[in-house]
Amino acid sequence: MTKRDFYEILEVSKNASPEEIKKAYRKKAIQYHPDKNPDNKEAEDKFKEAAEAYEVLSNPQKKQRYDQYGHAGVGGASGGGGGFSQHDMSMDDIFSMFGDIFGGHGFGGGGFSGFGGSSRGGGRRVHRGSDLRVKVTLSLKDIANGVEKKLKLKKYKACDPCNGTGAQGGNDYTTCSTCRGSGHVTRVTNTLLGQMQTTAACPSCNGEGQMIKNKCTSCGGEGVVRDEEVVSIKIPAGVAEGMQLNVSGKGNAGRRGGLNGDLLVIITEENHPELIRDGNNLIYNLFLSLPDFALGTTAEIPTVENKVKVKIEAGTQPEKILRLRGKGLPDVNGYGKGDLLVRIHAWAPKKISDEERKLLEKLQQSPNFQHTPGTGDKNFFEKMKNIFD
Structure with a gap:
């Protein structure tokens, strides 16, 4: 694969000064840094490409060889003297080699401290x-x-x-004279225990390493x-x-x-008007009348997408739960789907006619509607009758 021209990569002319090359690289590094472009392979390649270009153009000897012989003059394989390929270097290599661009303290290992609100090493601050x-x-x-x-x-x-x-026009700024572009100042204080050295953000440029000559009128x-x-x-x-x-x-x-x-x-x-969520399962409360329990019926059950018909067998008891497998919600981590649980409840009208009451009283005497109460249980039909009353 043919390499791009280093001057083209950094968007500078061959007559660019070291300071202009440094500024151009810093701009590219910020633009394509992995923290700003997570999981973006193209941006990572451009970040490495800019680092390779700066490594050559920032070195007077390598720059001279590059200007004279092109890539062959600085490539490691051709004996050009210590160049490196963007495909052979890691992010840590770049961070350690070009820490001076962002304050002289590197990037803090594999992290991105040089670009944070404040770096551990006191490097240039990028907000x-x-x-x-x-x-x-x-x-x-x-x-x-x-x-x-x-x-x-x-x-x-x-x-x-x-x-x-x-900055007005995007480039109307100058290097801070107090910190000389590093973004930090170092102070040495004499104490009883000897000299103590401290590093802090530059007070003149607030740790940015640059001073704006003319502020942009649009953003102040x-x-x-x-x-x-x-x-x-x-x-x-x-x-x-x-x-x-x-x-x-x-x-x-x-x-x-x-x-x-x-x-x-x-x-x-x-909230869904009919379905209740319980984790990945869904719950639907189905109410049936006494004839439905006794004779069986077909019920229409709502699901997330549509409605399905479910057969209720004759003799089904109240509080039974029917399970419709796979009709619930998918697991967010991809571990299958939940179920739709149909919980069956007894329903009775609040008011009945005299004719209906006589029919129910007649049914109450039928052996098939007699139920022997167990411990803590009551006759189901009596429950129904109490509701009717």
């Missing part, structure tokens, strides 16, 4: 936008199938005129503006009330080219 929280109410059908929701959010976005830098130098954005999110099947989904990078934009915060989506459930 992170705050997280956004939003509640999304889902129907039982949404939960059963999964759904894609479009949310209209009011949030801070990167300012377009200055490309989120806060903040690099972010209040705006609206429509965000599309995919919610998996099986989520439940109170669950929280994290959508990386869809929160508020960070000041002056910083990292975006996350969007935290909190799930709430809409």
Whole structure:
């Protein structure tokens, strides 16, 4: 695969100064850093590509060889003198080699401390936008199938005129003279125990390492503006009330080219008119009259998607539970589906006619409707009669 021109990668001219090359690399590193582009292989490759370009162009000897011989002059395989390939290096290699770009203290190992609100080593500060929280109410059908929701959010976005830098035209800034671009200052204090060295954020540039000459008129130098954005999110099947989904990078934009915060989506459930959720199972309360219990019947049972007919056998007893397997909700982790439990209850009219009362009294005398009460039990028909009365 043919390598791209290093100057093209960093978007600088061959006559660019070391400071311009450094600024260009820093811009690319922030743009394509894995923390800002999670699970994005293309961004990771561009991040490594920019690191390789800077490693050569920031070194006067390597730059001279590159200008004269191209990639062959700096490639490790051609004996060009210590170049490296983006395909052979790891993220930790880049973090350790280019810590000077972000404050002289590296990235804190495999992490991203150099870009955080404040790094452990006191490196240059790059701001992170705050997280956004939003509640999304889902129907039982949404939960059963999964759904894609479009949310209209009011949030801070990167300012377009200055490309989120806060500087007029996107590049009207200079290196801080106090910290010389490192974003931190080191102080040595004499104590009874000897000299003590402390490192803190630079008070002149607030740890950013740069000073804006002319602030962007659109954002006032903040690099972010209040705006609206429509965000599309995919919610998996099986989520439940109170669950929280994290959508990386869809929160508020960070000041002056910083990292975006996350969007935290909190799930709430809409009550179903007939079905009750119990974990991954669903419960339906079916009420039958005395003739239905005695003679049997066919009942129409609602499910999430439609209705199904269920045969109720003659002689079915109250409080029996019928199980419709696989008619519940899917497990959010993919471990199958729950069931629909049909709980059968006795129903009786509040008022009956004289003719109906005579029929019931006649049935009460029938041997088939006689039930010997057990311990703690009562005659079912007597219960029904009491309800009628």
